Amino acid sequence: MMQSNNTNFQNHFPNASTIRRFQLGNGITVLAYSNMHSKSLTVIGMLATGSAWDQAGKLGTAHFTASMLMRGNEKMTFREISDRLESVGASLSFSAGTLNTWFQGRSLVKDFPMLLALLYDNLTSPIFPQEYITRLRNQLITSLLIRDQDTQERAALEFDKVLFKSHPYALPVDGYAETIANIQRHDLTKHHSMYHPHNAVIAVSGALPLQDIESMIKGQFDQWAPKKESVNPVSTGFEAIIEETRSHIPIEGKSQSDIQMGTFGPSRASADYYAAYLGNHVLGQFGLYGRIGRSVRNKAGLAYYAFSSLNALPEIGSWEFNAGVNPVNVEKTITLIKDEIRHYLEEPLQEDELEDSKSHLIGRLPMSLESNAGIANALLSIERFHLGLDYFQNYASLISSITPAQILEASRRYLDPEKLIIISAGVEK
Amino acid sequence: MQNDISSFQLSNGLQVLLKEIHTVPIVSQWTWYRVGSRNEKAGIRGISHWVEHLQFKGTEKFPGEKLDQVISRVGGIWNAMTHLDWTTYYETLPANQIDLALDLEADRMQHSVFDEDEINAERTVVISELEGNENDPLFRLNSAIQSKAFQFHPYSHDVIGTLEDLQHMTRDQLFRYYQDHYNPDNAILCIAGDFNITEVTAKIERYFSSIPPRSISEENIPVEPDQTNENYLEIKGPGDALYIQIAYHASQANHRDFFTLSVLDSLLAGPSPLVMFGGGGISNRTSRLYQALVEKDIVVSVSGDVQATIDPFLHTFILTLNPTADPHKALQAFDKEIEKIKQEKITRQDIDRAIQQAEAMFAYGSENITNQAFWMGYSSIFASYDWYENYIQNLRSITDTDIQTFAQKHFAFHNRTIGIYFPTQEEDHDAIQ
Numbered sequence A: 001m002m003q004s005n006n007t008n009f010q011n012h013f014p015n016a017s018t019i020r021r022f023q024l025g026n027g028i029t030v031l032a033y034s035n036m037h038s039k040s041l042t043v044i045g046m047l048a049t050g051s052a053w054d055q056a057g058k059l060g061t062a063h064f065t066a067s068m069l070m071r072g073n074e075k076m077t078f079r080e081i082s083d084r085l086e087s088v089g090a091s092l093s094f095s096a097g098t099l100n101t102w103f104q105g106r107s108l109v110k111d112f113p114m115l116l117a118l119l120y121d122n123l124t125s126p127i128f129p130q131e132y133i134t135r136l137r138n139q140l141i142t143s144l145l146i147r148d149q150d151t152q153e154r155a156a157l158e159f160d161k162v163l164f165k166s167h168p169y170a171l172p173v174d175g176y177a178e179t180i181a182n183i184q185r186h187d188l189t190k191h192h193s194m195y196h197p198h199n200a201v202i203a204v205s206g207a208l209p210l211q212d213i214e215s216m217i218k219g220q221f222d223q224w225a226p227k228k229e230s231v232n233p234v235s236t237g238f239e240a241i242i243e244e245t246r247s248h249i250p251i252e253g254k255s256q257s258d259i260q261m262g263t264f265g266p267s268r269a270s271a272d273y274y275a276a277y278l279g280n281h282v283l284g285q286f287g288l289y290g291r292i293g294r295s296v297r298n299k300a301g302l303a304y305y306a307f308s309s310l311n312a313l314p315e316i317g318s319w320e321f322n323a324g325v326n327p328v329n330v331e332k333t334i335t336l337i338k339d340e341i342r343h344y345l346e347e348p349l350q351e352d353e354l355e356d357s358k359s360h361l362i363g364r365l366p367m368s369l370e371s372n373a374g375i376a377n378a379l380l381s382i383e384r385f386h387l388g389l390d391y392f393q394n395y396a397s398l399i400s401s402i403t404p405a406q407i408l409e410a411s412r413r414y415l416d417p418e419k420l421i422i423i424s425a426g427v428e429k
Numbered sequence B: 001m002q003n004d005i006s007s008f009q010l011s012n013g014l015q016v017l018l019k020e021i022h023t024v025p026i027v028s029q030w031t032w033y034r035v036g037s038r039n040e041k042a043g044i045r046g047i048s049h050w051v052e053h054l055q056f057k058g059t060e061k062f063p064g065e066k067l068d069q070v071i072s073r074v075g076g077i078w079n080a081m082t083h084l085d086w087t088t089y090y091e092t093l094p095a096n097q098i099d100l101a102l103d104l105e106a107d108r109m110q111h112s113v114f115d116e117d118e119i120n121a122e123r124t125v126v127i128s129e130l131e132g133n134e135n136d137p138l139f140r141l142n143s144a145i146q147s148k149a150f151q152f153h154p155y156s157h158d159v160i161g162t163l164e165d166l167q168h169m170t171r172d173q174l175f176r177y178y179q180d181h182y183n184p185d186n187a188i189l190c191i192a193g194d195f196n197i198t199e200v201t202a203k204i205e206r207y208f209s210s211i212p213p214r215s216i217s218e219e220n221i222p223v224e225p226d227q228t229n230e231n232y233l234e235i236k237g238p239g240d241a242l243y244i245q246i247a248y249h250a251s252q253a254n255h256r257d258f259f260t261l262s263v264l265d266s267l268l269a270g271p272s273p274l275v276m277f278g279g280g281g282i283s284n285r286t287s288r289l290y291q292a293l294v295e296k297d298i299v300v301s302v303s304g305d306v307q308a309t310i311d312p313f314l315h316t317f318i319l320t321l322n323p324t325a326d327p328h329k330a331l332q333a334f335d336k337e338i339e340k341i342k343q344e345k346i347t348r349q350d351i352d353r354a355i356q357q358a359e360a361m362f363a364y365g366s367e368n369i370t371n372q373a374f375w376m377g378y379s380s381i382f383a384s385y386d387w388y389e390n391y392i393q394n395l396r397s398i399t400d401t402d403i404q405t406f407a408q409k410h411f412a413f414h415n416r417t418i419g420i421y422f423p424t425q426e427e428d429h430d431a432i433q
Helices: A061-068 A078-086 A109-124 A130-148 A151-164 A177-182 A185-192 A210-221 A273-284 A286-299 A327-346 A351-363 A372-384 A391-400 A404-414 B047-054 B064-070 B095-108 B116-134 B137-149 B163-168 B171-181 B197-208 B256-269 B288-294 B327-343 B348-365 B369-382 B385-389 B391-396 B400-410
Strands: A019-023 A029-034 A040-047 A091-096 A101-108 A201-206 A245-250 A257-265 A303-312 A317-325 A421-426 B006-009 B015-020 B026-033 B077-082 B087-094 B187-193 B231-237 B242-249 B301-306 B314-321 B416-423
Touching: A019 A210, A019 A372, A029 A210, A029 A372, A040 A109, A040 A372, A040 B348, A061 A091, A061 A101, A061 A130, A061 A185, A078 A109, A091 A109, A101 A109, A101 A372, A101 B348, A109 A210, A130 A151, A130 A177, A130 A185, A130 B314, A151 A245, A151 A257, A151 A317, A151 A421, A201 A210, A201 A372, A257 A303, A257 A327, A257 A404, A273 A286, A273 A303, A273 A317, A273 A327, A273 A351, A273 A391, A273 A404, A286 A303, A286 A317, A286 A327, A286 A351, A286 B064, A286 B116, A303 A327, A303 B116, A317 A327, A317 B116, A327 A404, A327 A421, A351 A391, A351 A404, B006 B197, B015 B197, B015 B369, B026 B095, B026 B369, B047 B077, B047 B087, B047 B116, B047 B171, B064 B095, B087 B095, B087 B369, B095 B187, B095 B197, B116 B137, B116 B163, B116 B171, B137 B231, B137 B242, B137 B314, B137 B416, B187 B197, B187 B369, B242 B327, B256 B288, B256 B301, B256 B314, B256 B327, B256 B348, B256 B391, B256 B400, B288 B301, B288 B327, B314 B327, B327 B400, B348 B369, B348 B391, B348 B400, B369 B385, B385 B391
Parallel strands: A029 A201, A245 A421, B015 B187, B231 B416
Antiparallel strands: A019 A029, A040 A101, A040 A201, A091 A101, A257 A317, A257 A421, A303 A317, B006 B015, B026 B087, B026 B187, B077 B087, B242 B314, B242 B416, B301 B314
């Protein structure tokens, strides 16, 4: 039995001596962690292609392609793939983002070789049966129609559109009903031809020794022949926000309206990322949604949820403020959030307030690393954002070293309450 | 100690379950109260959930704002949930902070302030939560189904309550409800994680043993008589998808039929996760209804749901259709599959498959200490921890004959309520027929 040693959490975290990182000859980077406390394994990963490569008028192609990967490969039909997984309680899924295509699978230990084989076959040799293209298209369009009625989703979509303008981040990865309707089989196969192992990352955590994980990954993925890399699509830059932008998306028959407001935030690689991250935690996360929660929910009683968040992407980020309120309280809530931002930017955070957030962020780290999925996701982030294999060892000192002055300086660099994009969605009031 | 669980009761009636797990230096504490919307009557629909919100507003020792910070600042996560049969509060935090969680829960078991101003501010928060729920067509459809399926039993109402009752409930009603139900003899305390049972037992004694019991009078919860006719309802509302919900009266969790039902549901609509943290995630593409409805382009998705409850609740299926699809064609195809399972015996292989899926989900769920603590209390609400421990074994004991016999009884037309949500751009809240 392991002895309790609560004062030294870091000993339990994956680190440079317990994470095995290696590269395959075809360019795939692998990070593996052995977690013998569990009975299963999780594999997750990403490829370097996504919706940014979608053609005009066919937005959603990357998403459609990823969704089709489970619908049959050169060795097995959709039914056989599903049967293989479901009969043993395993799972496997694929999805697309703006710059990447993602995969995630999970199984009991005994079934992990089968899971890896399916992952490989589905990634490299999908057959895109026309029957399933038609069926999936119908399913995707229905899900987009449902999205159109979701106040939170609609506010978020409009926010991205206004903030990122002509950059691919402005567009929904899953497209629109009319663009999904345009996508044909050759669009999917063409997009799939951009899947290549170079720059791909695979992360595995679970109940096998490291050498077993390594040999299984190599045995399966070494055979993926490298291809010519797809050229990154040309992306425009980002335009600074020079004034407040306000718009409302009318959706009839809704009891609640959603507000999304915000502006640009730091990228994950920015030097001021951690300062902004901590500042945001005080502003709209700590306890029940930080200062914004205290103002909008606790004192004014206007909303069940009201919070802020940082969405840090590889090139840039967004700093977002959300609330769900009765339609008559939309303007009042926007004013309260702007007041809180104004107050936040006036003076440095109080030391005790900052210490609370620091100790929370440091203390909760073990909880995010409890499960294999949590560990595998963390390993992927380490590779994606170049955080270093000792990231979890260094995390506490990284957070502890941030000062109120650094937070204020970073926050003022991004936030201006007079230059926010403000979107609401719901009934007109 | 049994099955690595330590279970005992304090003299004031507090039931305690402890489980040492030393994989990571955290503990998860869950405090369960045997009160939920099942205990509510007309005029106070939603009171259990509202009281749960007010439990975050503070005591003299842990005033509101401090209470909001006290767990977070040590790196803990905490929250609460209210359901049909229970209300529960949990804290998952570094193992060396267990005293804080014990102190806090013992304190708010008896000393919550229920300040009038706080109550009024929270009234609008709860109403906002209700309004958020009402944005979802499936919430509205499910509410209508519950209301139609139960004529007498309080399961007829949503946990969140009714707008009218939320607008009119008073501080006295809320406080009395708190006093009546938040007592050690109506509670279960569960802790899992990195601790020593002997040491934690002493701490529990220290924090909880002085809280006096308050004998709870047996509540007269109406028994729902057997449904005798098929119910049917339609709702029109905003949206761009058509939904069908089919709900059959089901077995309570503490009944052998519940395990038969779990296997049956798994065969028809795929495995239900049953676990809250870290389980689930298995697709249902080989399930009979997916094959018959989705693969035949009749619906775009299908799901099933079975909930473990004290009294018989509902076994539901939800079909999502393209707005131009014919719901009656979907219902016919659904009924055809149901009829098959009533007429034809399933194979042992089918049952074994459902068991393997359940085993995998239990394995995934056990990676998470919070989830393990959850199960100790959750299963104790409607049965005992043995229910959880023996779940797989009970599934194994189900035979093909059990399934067929049960299906013939369970899937009777007169045992179900069908609801259809028709999307329209013209809002019509009262269009329930």
